[in-house]
Amino acid sequence: MNRDYNRALLRRRLSAALGEQAAFDAGTRALYATDASNYRQVPDAVVVPRTVEDVLATIDVCHDLRVPLVPRGGGTSVAGNALGGGVLLDTSRHLNRVLSIDPDRKIARVQPGVVLDELRDAAAAYGLTFGPDPSTHSRCTLGGMIGNNACGSHSVFWGRTSDNVHELDIALADGTRMRLGRHPREELARLARQPGRPGEVFTALRTFSSRHLEFIRRRFSTFPRQISGYALEQLLPENGFHAARALVGSEGTCATVLEATVALVEAPKARSLLVLGYRDAVHAAEAVPYLLPHRPLTIEGLDHQLVQALLTRRSRLPVALPEGQAWLLVEIGGDTARQSLDRARELAATVEGETGATASRVVADPMEQRAFWRIREEGAGIATRMADGSEAWPGWEDAAVPPQNLSGYLRDFQALLARHGLRGVVYGHFGEGCLHVRSDFDLLTRQGAEHFRAFIEQAAELVVAHGGSLSGEHGDGRARSELLALMYGEQGVRAFGEFKAIWDPDDLMNPGVLVRPRPLDENLRFLSQPAALRGRTEPATVFSYPHDNGSFAQALRRCVGVGKCRSHSGGVMCPSYRATREEKHSTRGRAHLLAEMLSGEVVTGGWRSVEVRDALDLCLSCKGCKSDCPTNVDIATYKAEFLHHHYAGRLRPASHYSMGFLPLWARLATLAPGLVNAVGRSRLLSGAVKAAGGIARERDLPGFARQNFLRWWRGRPTRPHADRPPVLLWPDTFNTYLTPEVARDATEVLEHAGFRVVLPQRSVCCGLTWISTGQLGVARRVLRRTLRTLAGPLAEGMHVIGLEPSCTAVFRSDAVELLSKDDPLLAVARQLAERTRTLAEFLTEQAPDWAPPPMHRTSIAQPHCHQHAVMGFSADERLLAAAGLDNRTLDAGCCGLAGNFGFERGHYEVSRAIGEQALLPQVRAADPDTLVLADGFSCRVQIAQGSGRRALHLAQVLREALRGQG
Template sequence: MTALRDDLTTRAAYVSDASIYRRLPRAVAEPRSVADIRELLATAQEKGWPVISRGGGTSVAGNAMGDGLIIDTSRYFNRILEIDPDLQTATIEPGVICDQLRDAASEFGLTYGPDPSTHARCTVGGMVANNACGSHSVAWGTSASNLVAVTVMLADGREVALEAGGTSDAALTSQLTQLRDRHLAMLRTELGQFPRQVSGYGLQYLLGENGFDVAKAFSGTEGTCGIITRLTVKLVTKPKFTALAVLGFKDAIEAATAAPKFRVPGVTTIEGMGSDLLTALRTRPGQENAGGELPAGGGWLYCEVGADTQEKAFEAAQKLPGLVTETVVDSVVVGDPAEARALWHIREAGAGIVTRLPDGGEAWPGWEDSAVPPHHLGAYLKDLYDLLGEMNLRGIPFGHFGEGCVHIRISFDFNTDDGVALYREFIERAADLVHRYGGSVSGEHGDGRARSELLATIYSPEARQAFAEFKQIFDPGNVFNPGVVVDPEPIDQGIRPGPGARTFELTPVHAFSSDNGSFGQAVNRCVGVGACRSDAGAMCPSFQATHDEVHSTRGRMRSLAEMLRGETITDGWKSKETLEALDLCLSCKACATECPVNVDMATYKAEFLHHHFRQGLTSFIGKDRRPMAHLSMGWMPWLMKLVTKVPGSLRAVNVLERFRPVEELTKKLGGIEPKRRMIRFNNAPLTSWYKARAKGDDAARDLARGGHRAASAGDEKPSVVLWPDTFTNFSADAPGKAAIEVLEAMGYRVLMPMGNVCCGLTWHSTGQLDMTRKTLRQTLDVMEPLLEAGYPIIGLEPSCTVMLQHDITELLPEDPRAHKVQALTVTLGEFSAKHAEDGGHWPFGTLETQAGPGRALCQVHCHEQSVGNYSPELQVLDKLGVNTSVVGGGCCGLAGNWGFEPGHYEVSQTLGERELFPSIRAAEPGTIVLADGFSCRTQIAQGTGAEGVHLAQVMRAAIQPEK
């Protein structure tokens, strides 16, 4: 039998889905088979636990959570059993990810029609349970309309097949027939009145004219009637070509009013947004000029058209503005996929940031997907704006305007009882409003705990009685997901960010400048949309390796939130459960940019470790001591400086560690993972080599003494500072020496600070923040003359460069010198690309290797990919004539000290084997393996035997002899 995970670490990770609600489960189980589910059901009933089915946990209404047994099918119960291209169907297990099915179907020119925004991580079983839709539902319908058959397990362990015409159980079929016959008039007049009427149960499918389709009626039951064990879904033919028409209107209300007119053959999307969404998008870094491609207007509709040829698709799209000549302000029609993608990016990126308001304030679901008949949408949207204004609330509506569905997250204040009361008042008034327009409180996310109570507002007593009878037929013991749809829980019960959510909170070391200095507010960023559970992109590597919710960014955020609450995790910063949840975080920072709300788990982990352990060297003794790896690697800059006070010591260490017993003893004493090989060191620090080399340069010599000499009239070369990071200085000086030659060839005098400078990275990543701040202050003292001169600071090691470009001001926000460092620090690629762009001397030619023109396989350091920009490096390589290929997948899997800590080796290797190692093994002979990060080069060497090089080394190889 599948083991029950009843430890607090796991349970804390499952306290919520993507909703505002919180319920601590009794246990979590991840079945691999139907037999496992049957045994789990029996166990739950023996213990008196309710049972909650869960897929990707992306439900926004509190549908996939509860205080009983969570059965998570996403990890193991996720096989595609059969794709029949002739029947255009797929038979699958419920844990199959939507994109997994779409990718498999694409081989046959088919796709799965429903495509919610969470398609990269939501499961098809969860989609069917919530009757999810997506942007193409105007053409392909909801999950219910794409469901052919479903097999469900009832509380007694029986499996029952549901399909059009009935079920495999005669008694069940008879009961459903009688239910239908008792409520014929209501089924025909209240349910199924418009496409996005998702609230309640879809009992209209039981009507004879709808084929007595029990499978479709079961869709949207939100786990309240049984556990899905198998599904057969319909596949649709993908249009061979598409074109996109974006139409501009005066405002979002005009766009919503016009939307129904585009419900014509061939149109597959009618998505809407207003200028407030665009304004919010422009507040995000790098998006300041977003929307330049849009047509004029203050509200827009995105209408995609499919056809057999590009010409037909484009011609059909060109006709769309003519349908609304009286209100359309402007339009843009594109057939080129790249141009269409750029336009879609505006809509999708805008939608991705609405969980935070433009000023950084919190915005929450609860009323995020109401729907009305499409011809009422304009009037409803106007009234919704008015209601928000009247109650002094803010939100940014957008959504599936062609189907009358509006998405919005609102500035509810859940920190006080008055704020929660205002939430209830708004929701009740909004429900009355949507009912006046004949609408539904849910248009695609289901009712869950957010809206089940509101069914009494929009449905008659008879309709609600029919829902209760339907559940009673399938689940007479009320085992499955109680409190949802039938006998609903109050909408304001058990709100996760509500009063009491921050019982425990200390003043953080980091400034948390984007969260008003509050660690608790930073933790509240995570609303649970689950982007960290996707296998696409760089976030979250540990989840991609394990597919364990605990080791997702969301799971860690839930653990931190429980720690701050102090209700279940009661020992605050000393929590062993939270330490366990954070253990596999590689601090890659991918979440800082890929998460829609910019969760920065690397910073949160450093903050937690700082408080969890005592500070300083004394934290390495006693009962609650730090791991020894935090000393051997966290204090590496200090230890290296100490060792080098003895001439020849680094060379001696290298010689000694060539003997395997010595290396193994060193790893044991240092708390290093036994399967790792120790790194090697330079024979002497780079700074020592530089000091000897610079004897003839007055400016450099003066700098080496710790002083600063102003440039004289005879100084012709501009000066730059090369940052001597710990890794380049002590372990890998080849990039440093190459960078000096490269910069000198470009016409610069290269300076290097000779005092004790360090960015503090190794102390930061191990959560030793007092030492990090002390080190940074000492560094700023040494660097002060250089900062006054305004010399560019060129970083070679991406992780150290990011510390200086980003983290330093969060650690020393009050020090103006930290802000100067941040402004002056650039990568070698950034500096070189700008130098070339400005017309500077370019001493490089086309790189040639023994195998011919240069080819490079580039492993982008995770920090540079996450919070930096690798495009300048690619520009430089292109200018050198190097044909580049970039490895996808994000972090290499070593991640500095993390990969050397015990217990991380297997996950580290799994991550290397995702794309990095196979790409290197498959590379053509002579291909340069380019990796600017020391950790990346170490992982490459230990995982493949290949030697990675730095951009500086590639550039040096391309220097042309002076004529």
């Protein structure tokens, strides 16, 4: 739906009114061209307002020039609700405050961009929470929830967003401000007599509701998850003529929300989880009507395909599921832990037999409950790849039926999938009859798109036949608006048009959604772009992308926009976004820009793109996204690939030569470490070195050891007798030349455990620093030399022990991907990946009978990001416990230094801001006697330079325990 307006004038007007808050550059427009749906449309401008006045100024310009305006929250819509070709209004970055909480009245006033978890955290101080809780609660905004009438897992108990909205402060498309709420008859009459637009709106709403009264009563709110279309039932007299709630679920098509007053509810003091196993999802659905009368907080469903898809990403499940091929997660609340646990056990005993459950488990431990919920909440990401690796997409994403009809609908829906030769990963809100499905549609070809359309049309007819709703919580958007006539008939469609015209007579607000909808197969994300992103013309790459059929385009399609990278706490991903809150610094933003680069429509520079280069500049290459992203997007690898091509045949940044070649400079420095360190301590000389090397002037240069590890090794006396097999200790650059005490202590610990420690026969390197700076040709040559060196020890069955997590992760992951599939050393790389272990992994696996003397100390541990992403930290925790340490593993995210990133010029402020979010304050707050553990060299440097505390490697802690014994 094209609009004819003056784009040059739009740019001038918005720039004059808003300055840098309005963006028109290719990079920003490309960032906002997609969300979490199958759709894509490039906006003409993106506005990120700082104040309500900025919002009103934007509305004023759009109204004057007749430019479409689309409000947008976290951009996690799976229906394409918040895309548009005019102006996108992103309130999430600045208009994101909880304005007030009234615990007595149990209400909160919020701005539209506030993230749900931040509202819940603020309310938790009063024992309250916001009831609706979609799985995107760590990044979805209240404005987006209001736009879609979001529900979440606990709507069984606390209702939808519309049930929890008291008032809305809105702006119409012409700039008129109105405050809406529940309006009794007398008040409504008074409001209708107001002069100007407010009076016109209320007068028109009274007339509208009277004219359609019987139709609304008959066709709307027939069951709780009837979300499709406008919430016209809220205008009924028996519902108090609630104009605010009538706009909940209007998807930005009627007005812009400036502020909302919402209800808070008392959070249960304790919760227990009942997990019921069933033969299949249909049998699980049949059990729902038996469970609902017991008033659970929620009933959520999973099936075996989601679990199998998760197992392709992990070696094992984080929880033990009871026997079955489908499961219901039934949450029970209580005033005490004992009460909720007893209720859950009673329910299990009551329903297991009568609902046909194959087995059950009652979970009391909050951490284990959290692990179950994580599987469910990450379903939208997990399900985008089937167990066999094939791609799956939303489309028929969240239809709902009355719960008593769920089993019949699900059975018929599975038959429909089979007739179309499709597979669907099913999960969702079984307690309210709402299913989420990701299906293996072919959205890369026109023929596939035609098949997609045919299936969606038949699925819509099916859900209507079962008395259901096209949408059960995500809204209709571009995915389902065209189908509303099937559900409501022509009378309903006409009523929707009348309702929108009351608020937005010029059709400026999110046009093409709900009213006069765009076709559901128009602007499909991949078909709207050139062939490169569909993998039809693959760019030549260095990495082999073995998990994506060797396709860089397919690797980029992993990002479906679920936006977990936009969360503000917990996990590792995405540290730079948490520091800047800018979309281009999120994992999702970078993946989308790389995809747009392949497309070449908006971002036209290809591998030379400055837009992509600038977005990747603040990527720490922490690899947090490789594990924390539900779809395992690996921006660190994509960044290295991009930098390799971007600087091919060109002069690189100085830091690529200084820190990228660190292994070489470290070896040279050992010729005169005292002189090198004296230069580093000299203010004048170190300043010159930093300037020449592209190093941040705020950073202290690390010192080189006077006796490096290799010299210590060569000068050792005769090795002690070993009872166990030999093991190869990897002499990484950091623990060889900068902190050799770590490698020395690791050697002595391994020997105390009975192993004979050996080193490689010649100088070697994993290539990490060249990988992280995108010098992949050098990295591959270095790696291949190392593989030739290690081939013999590996053939003899030796394990390789890595002390620096980032180097260890290269062997466990990057090395295989850096070699081509026909490289003769690929088999050696795979063998190296299988036999490389961290110190903790090796000791717990190969010497389970060995334990250091107990230390009886407290400790806090900062896992390195690469270890978090590739190896995990559980073995370290077990070994620390065996060492008698009362350890707390920090959930502080990335330290902020991340190898060369925090040392590079221009990165210091972001690096320090990331460290100050959680890590450094927790280290400073720790008792002076508490040990601080960090295996990563960069983590230890950040802790030392940011807190003054000395952090220890695990090897140093274990050696200290042995010394204490002596």
